[in-house]
Amino acid sequence: MTATRVIEPVVEPVTLTEMKAHLRLTGTVEDAFLEQLIASARAQVEQETRRALITQSWRLYLDGWPLGRVVQLPVAPVQGISQILVFDEDGVPHALSEGDWRLDKSTSPARIRVKPGAGLPSSAVMSIEIDFTAGYGTAASDVPADLRQSVRLLAAHWFEYREAGTELAMASMPHGLDRLLAANRVRLL
Structure with missing residues (x-):
């Protein structure tokens, strides 16, 4: 990560x-x-x-989904998720729909739970990108x-x-x- x-x-x-x-x-x-x-x-x-x-944008790179498909975001407080991209074997990005994941901001650090079967990444390194906004405000x-x-x-x-x-x-x-x-x-x- x-x-x-x-x-x-x-x-x-x-x-x-x-x-x-x-x-x-x-x-x-x-x-x-x-x-x-x-x-x-x-x-x-x-x-x-x-x-x-202060509000700023971050990108988290993952090689694959962690156990349980729960991703802890490394920076707090999280304001929201911009997009989640999963790259296939050819390196083509595929965006997960908002129905494929849920952001839990009740914990610190915040975490994302991805539905089983959604966004199966390739075996490539850094095959998942999560863009999020963090900060207390502007x-x-x-x-x-x-x-x-x-x-x-x-x-x-x-x-x-x-x-x-x-x-x-x-x-x-x-x-x-x-x-x-x-x-x-x-x-x-």
Whole structure:
């Protein structure tokens, strides 16, 4: 199973104005750098928690259906499924109809149950593609406050300790970040 982000989020969960207020900055000299730090911190928080903070598109590649034909999606929260493609022996994609599968968003991670006999893949590697949308919403305000705080803490830490080799930068993380991330981490079974 391999998952890749197909479409990046359009906005970040923390605005430049919010980040500057957090750091008590008033000038504009560091704005471009802060925007890069916010994007990097969001990506790190998403990787650590297996969550998509802002709406984004993903593609999951499978070699075949897992036992029970239940597929756990590796990123949460899932908003919906765009399509499920199954490739035949000749590499021709066939879309499963919505009646062939059911999305269960009541669990975390969300999962898809595929009907028996639907979409029999070939023996080729990566013969199934599942396109889905994940994230809390399209606006920063849609993201839970503790995850937004995680992004702010991490971006502020990187801003303050931008020298890569310093002892403090290497040996410490922002106070409480590990607990914020652990409380939001999606467990994979």
